[in-house]
Amino acid sequence: MQLQSRLPESNLPALTRIRFRVRGIVQGVGFRPFVYQLADALKLSGWVRNDAEGVLIEVEGTNLRGFLIRLETELPLLADVRSIESEFIPADGQAGFEVRESLGGAAGTMIGADVTVCEDCLQEMFSSEDLRHLYPFLNCTNCGPRYTITRAVPYDRANTSMADFALCEACEGEYHNPADRRFHAQPTACPSCGPQLSHSLEEIIQTINAGGIVALKGIGGFHLICDARDDAAVKRLRERKNRDAKPFAIMALNTHSAERFVSISAAEASILESKERPILLCDKTEDTSLSGTIAPDLSALGVMLPYAPLHYLLFHEALGRPEGTGWLNAPQDPVFVVTSANPGGEPLVIGNEEARFRLSQLADLIVDHNRDILIRTDDSVMRMIAGAPAFIRRARGFTPVPVELGEDLPPTLALGGHLKSTICVTRGREAFLSQHIGDVENAETYGFLRETVDHLLSTLDVKPEIVACDLHPDFLSSRFAEETGLPLVRAQHHHAHCAAVAAEHQIEGPLLGLALDGYGYGQKGEAWGGELLRLEGANFQRLGHLANLAAPGGDKAALEPWRLAVGLLEQQGRGDLIAERFSFQPMADAVRALVGSGHATETSSCGRHFDAAASLIGVTDYNRYEGEVAMRLEALVDAPMLGENLWSLREGVLDLSRLYARLADLPHTLKDQKLGAALFHGTLIDGFAELIRHAADKTGVSLVALSGGCFLNRVLSEGLISALTESNITPLIHRQVPTNDGGLSLGQALIAGRTSKMEL
Numbered sequence: 001m002q003l004q005s006r007l008p009e010s011n012l013p014a015l016t017r018i019r020f021r022v023r024g025i026v027q028g029v030g031f032r033p034f035v036y037q038l039a040d041a042l043k044l045s046g047w048v049r050n051d052a053e054g055v056l057i058e059v060e061g062t063n064l065r066g067f068l069i070r071l072e073t074e075l076p077l078l079a080d081v082r083s084i085e086s087e088f089i090p091a092d093g094q095a096g097f098e099v100r101e102s103l104g105g106a107a108g109t110m111i112g113a114d115v116t117v118c119e120d121c122l123q124e125m126f127s128s129e130d131l132r133h134l135y136p137f138l139n140c141t142n143c144g145p146r147y148t149i150t151r152a153v154p155y156d157r158a159n160t161s162m163a164d165f166a167l168c169e170a171c172e173g174e175y176h177n178p179a180d181r182r183f184h185a186q187p188t189a190c191p192s193c194g195p196q197l198s199h200s201l202e203e204i205i206q207t208i209n210a211g212g213i214v215a216l217k218g219i220g221g222f223h224l225i226c227d228a229r230d231d232a233a234v235k236r237l238r239e240r241k242n243r244d245a246k247p248f249a250i251m252a253l254n255t256h257s258a259e260r261f262v263s264i265s266a267a268e269a270s271i272l273e274s275k276e277r278p279i280l281l282c283d284k285t286e287d288t289s290l291s292g293t294i295a296p297d298l299s300a301l302g303v304m305l306p307y308a309p310l311h312y313l314l315f316h317e318a319l320g321r322p323e324g325t326g327w328l329n330a331p332q333d334p335v336f337v338v339t340s341a342n343p344g345g346e347p348l349v350i351g352n353e354e355a356r357f358r359l360s361q362l363a364d365l366i367v368d369h370n371r372d373i374l375i376r377t378d379d380s381v382m383r384m385i386a387g388a389p390a391f392i393r394r395a396r397g398f399t400p401v402p403v404e405l406g407e408d409l410p411p412t413l414a415l416g417g418h419l420k421s422t423i424c425v426t427r428g429r430e431a432f433l434s435q436h437i438g439d440v441e442n443a444e445t446y447g448f449l450r451e452t453v454d455h456l457l458s459t460l461d462v463k464p465e466i467v468a469c470d471l472h473p474d475f476l477s478s479r480f481a482e483e484t485g486l487p488l489v490r491a492q493h494h495h496a497h498c499a500a501v502a503a504e505h506q507i508e509g510p511l512l513g514l515a516l517d518g519y520g521y522g523q524k525g526e527a528w529g530g531e532l533l534r535l536e537g538a539n540f541q542r543l544g545h546l547a548n549l550a551a552p553g554g555d556k557a558a559l560e561p562w563r564l565a566v567g568l569l570e571q572q573g574r575g576d577l578i579a580e581r582f583s584f585q586p587m588a589d590a591v592r593a594l595v596g597s598g599h600a601t602e603t604s605s606c607g608r609h610f611d612a613a614a615s616l617i618g619v620t621d622y623n624r625y626e627g628e629v630a631m632r633l634e635a636l637v638d639a640p641m642l643g644e645n646l647w648s649l650r651e652g653v654l655d656l657s658r659l660y661a662r663l664a665d666l667p668h669t670l671k672d673q674k675l676g677a678a679l680f681h682g683t684l685i686d687g688f689a690e691l692i693r694h695a696a697d698k699t700g701v702s703l704v705a706l707s708g709g710c711f712l713n714r715v716l717s718e719g720l721i722s723a724l725t726e727s728n729i730t731p732l733i734h735r736q737v738p739t740n741d742g743g744l745s746l747g748q749a750l751i752a753g754r755t756s757k758m759e760l
């Protein structure tokens with residue numbers, strides 16, 4: 001910010017009045033109390049108020065320079081100021097400083113994201129003298145829910161789900177006391193005036209200790225919770241959720257407690273302990289005290305720390321109600337499986353009635369409270385990649401923080417793809433990605449998609465002029481886009497992936513893009529997923545791709561990687577190996593014949609190549625959930641390894657036949673599987689690096705966007721990043737949105753916005 005430069009160095013009139021316009025995340029973060037206290041300390045008069053554009057301040061007095069400096073440097077913890085404009089106005093001799101009522105109107109401001117309970121509130125909660133001793137809904141201007149309890153801007157209690165709770169005398173006193181941490185804390189409450197929990201903590205912990213499953217209403221929705229050390233309880237949870245093997249996350253009290261189960265670097269600890277409190281995937285230790293069914297066959301485990309006051313109360317109760325607060329920072333035994341309560345791939349449950357209806361078969365005890373959650377918001381999930389955190393799922397703690405674009409776009413609504421969907425709305429130079437919506441393949445998730453569109457458009461007050469969707473004609477999101485009646489831009493899937501990187505890194509000029517994922521609809525309807533593109537502005541061309549793989553059975557091949565392995569062996573003339581390894585598959589001969597006839601579906605998908613390799617070396621023949629096989633293959637790698645001459649490159653097509661011939665001959669021992677996995681990763685890294693080098697030479701472009709779900713694979717990402725960097729090519733990866741399809745809507749929005757600008 002360049003404020004001080006705007007004030008003359010000297011010669012300010014003795015009495016001056018300045019109006020400041022502050023934009024950014026400035027509502028609901030203690031900004032007005034901060035301004036009040038600052039003005040008070042400097043003996044300035046004037047007022048501060050929230051309005052639809054952010055915060056408006058008028059100050060009058062003799063020490064305005066001091067005010068400016070401190071306004072810039074002493075911002076409240078949660079404020080994220082994007083701009084401050086100032087203008088001189090006539091002094092009016094007003095006495096005193098006041099916080100004025102908010103003005104409504106068109107919303108041009110942002111609601112903050114939900115933030116973990118702060119240290120001060122924790123201290124109060126566990127101090128027996130305090131008004132809010134053991135009260136699960138305490139919060140202050142520095143902490144607590146925001147996005148999930150807010151209906152509209154400006155951010156005032158009347159626009160939140162706390163509107164129905166009248167403040168008691170004590171809370172009211174704090175709310176109006178400028179010296180108090182809760183001065184104008186919109187969701188503030190205490191046991192006598194605020195929300196109440198439906199059950200006692202004693203009952204909750206008794207249920208969990210008895211091996212039961214508790215549905216607990218949290219910040220962004222209900223969780224299902226059980227004891228992570230109780231194998232039978234975790235198995236029961238799997239059965240009831242109808243979830244075979246997809247990993248669960250655990251919640252431990254603090255990093256010291258979690259370190260028993262996973263190794264945690266200093267950088268990882270700071271993510272776990274951050275105010276956003278995502279689930280972080282960390283490498284497992286040798287410890288065996290947790291149920292083996294939490295994250296079976298994987299090397300990583302999702303861990304999170306408590307973030308709602310209620311979570312801390314669970315640990316407090318489980319530990320037998322220790323005195324004071326010393327226990328909060330010590331290693332402790334209790335550890336829970338905490339998973340979203342979303343039966344059968346449907347959206348997260350948020351309502352009390354809804355919970356009784358949808359969760360009664362899943363939970364032994366349903367614990368709710370009477371503070372409404374207004375928009376469902378899952379936990380965010382991250383993983384460290386190349387030294388910094390990357391999103392697997394972006395939701396609570398991060399939504400609705402915008403991505404800053406390097407350019408102005410017309411108001412655009414982008415509807416994402418099919419799996420792990422998000423939507424994106426642009427407003428000027430900002431792109432707002434919604435929270436994770438999920439796989440839009442049933443009526444419930446489609447409903448959630450519509451809800452999210454309505455909520456995001458109304459809280460941002462944007463009327464979209466353009467709508468964007470995937471090129472795939474059959475996606476529900478594409479149909480939704482058609483129904484809006486707005487000018488429609490259909491963005492090719494992998495183009496959108498790479499454009500999302502361009503949006504994050506504010507790249508407008510030419511850019512190479514390598515998109516590696518499971519499936520995307522190609523320009524002519526082909527199955528793509530291993531694509532090298534050249535992007536410029538709103539356009540792209542395909543420069544190269546991974547060699548096509550026979551995918552006998554199409555979608556079935558994604559669930560049953562053995563079909564891909566049989567296809568490869570058939571093409572390599574290895575009927576002997578098919579007979580030896582796959583004869584137990586009743587369909588093996590039919591698959592073989594289909595591939596032999598040359599009529600099998602083909603795909604350039606990198607995800608399918610992972611599946612084929614894993615099945616070929618005998619890791620597994622089935623994907624029990626999306627990405628499982630690739631994760632298991634990665635888990636086998638100590639370091640990527642390069643074999644002799646295992647790939648070839650011709651006219652932009654990266655061929656892996658020799659790699660597969662080598663893998664097919666490996667015996668199925670663990671040692672050889674580890675070798676096979678290392679060779680597979682090493683060959684991909686080396687082959688893709690050469691494919692990109694070649695394109696960089698030909699096009700003169702040395703920037704490359706890496707995007708697509710495969711880049712959640714750390715071995716592949718880090719290996720390719722270092723290989724490219726050594727060749728003086730600059731790789732760009734996602735840091736603000738997920739690299740999987742969760743980031744697609746951002747790229748679609750950029751493509752559609754730029755297309756529309758070109759046509760004007």
Ligand SMILES: [Zn+2]
Pocket residue numbers: 117118119120121139140141142143144
């Ligand atoms: Zn607090």
Ligand SMILES: [Zn+2]
Pocket residue numbers: 167168169170171172189190191192193194
């Ligand atoms: Zn109260």
